[in-house]
């Protein structure tokens with residue numbers, strides 16, 4: 001049954017503007033959407049949800065929507081067509097647009113015909129670029145179609161309890177009092193799964209630092225590092241500190257974590273997050289020419305959460321489907337190999353490190369580790385874990401725990 005709902009023109013215009021920023025001006029989807037939402041503070045939470053959700057879903061299904069429009073073009077930069085594409089998307093979602101003046105004539109029969117045709121080709125059905133489908137298929141073979149299907153879904157929202165401030169049980173209780181239902185996640189101690197999508201950042205419990213938003217698969221990475229309180233830990237690619245904060249929690253806010261990155265603005269954000277989380281054992285430090293050399297043989301535990309293709313997190317960052325280029329993939333593999341080789345020297349003899357990515361490609365994962373171990377006989381593999389989006393419902397990750405003799 002079609003939904004006959006009056007569509008508010010500014011909301012459709014906002015989606016159109018977001019699509020132009022993402023596809024024509026090449027802005028990142030999350031930045032484009034949050035900028036547009038910020039510029040209109042009067043919109044209520046339902047309107048914000050409508051804009052954000054439909055924009056993300058359109059980016060996620062961009063090839064399919066364009067195909068149904070009659071253009072199999074993953075790189076459609078013709079902003080003049082975007083209003084029609086929004087119309088097609090809303091028809092997919094069951095809206096009746098026949099009396100809406102916001103859209104031109106929409107040929108529903110043709111759209112349905114094309115949609116049926118798209119079923120025959122997974123690249124169109126699940127909206128992925130040809131090169132990406134070919135590359136991943138070549139590397140992971142028969143498991144790719146199931147992973148692709150899983151990566152085409154909307155990502156679930158997982159919270160990570162900040163146990164420095166509150167217990168898991170108390171947080172569940174507090175959230176329940178506000179009708180925010182969460183459930184525990186089997187196998188991931190610190191994770192809670194949000195049952196109904198909402199803006200959790202507006203909750204008082206977030207502002208008080210009782211939880212962070214972090215995928216359950218990502219939470220498994222810091223768990224694997226076998227960290228003890230009082231240790232000296234180095235997080236060498238800390239970014240804004242998603243995993244740094246988790247490790248600081250595991251250490252019960254004791255010991256010391258040096259959080260490194262090459263981008264200063266991320267470390268500035270990490271400082272704000274540490275403060276909100278009530279953590280004082282984190283020391284952010286910008287990487288300069290001699291930083292890595294000076295840190296040689298100083299870490300009991302080392303996390304190398306290296307930059308990667310992000311092919312495991314397409315649910316969360318759907319614009320990467322269109323923005324990632326094969327040349328970047330080759331470049332980033334080189335960066336990963338260099339980081340693994342050079343930064344591993346930071347580890348003390350007898351220490352442990354984790355090499356991790358949010359990719360599902362073996363060439364960024366186990367192949368990198370195999371090459372490193374072959375060239376560095378004083379390091380050995382303790383265990384590795386691959387998080388499959390299809391099997392877990394989480395994002396896709398790889399993590400290897402490596403010891404130094």
Ligand SMILES: C[S@@+](CC[C@H](N)C(=O)[O-])C[C@H]1O[C@@H](n2cnc3c(N)ncnc32)[C@H](O)[C@@H]1O
Nearest residue numbers: 236237238239241242243261262263305306307
């Ligand atoms: C996968 S992200 C890290 C995410 C972060 N650990 C988290 O949990 O939120 C990889 C990070 O590596 C940083 N990076 C890129 N090149 C680097 C290098 N040569 N040395 C250290 N960090 C680097 C990037 O700025 C980025 O923040």
